[in-house]
Amino acid sequence: MERVGSVLVGRHDFSAFGAAHWQPVRTVHWVRGPEEGSLVTIDVAADAFLRQMVRRIVAALLEAGHGRTDGEAIAAALASGDRRSTGPQPPRKAFA
Secondary structure, eight states, X not given: OHHHHGGGXXXXXXXXXXXXXXXXXXEEEEEEOOXXXXXXXXXXXXXXXXXXHHHHXXXXXXXXXTTXXXXXXXXXXXXXXXXXXXXXXXXXXXXX
């Protein structure tokens, strides 16, 4: 997941990954997804986040982890700016 998440690192227009905003350009410093047994923690560091941005990034990384998407598709979604291109979203309830 870290390898796939690396396509998000840098200064980009994150319109595809967040709610509409007048200034969607953000800088992601790193995306990490260390695994500890069956538990995966996804950490994202950025200069700021759009509403829903991390939630959509995590959903995309989970899809990649399950082999349903890849880094190229995530890069294409980022470039498109279309929120519909980021795929399914996780439920709003927090996972325990």
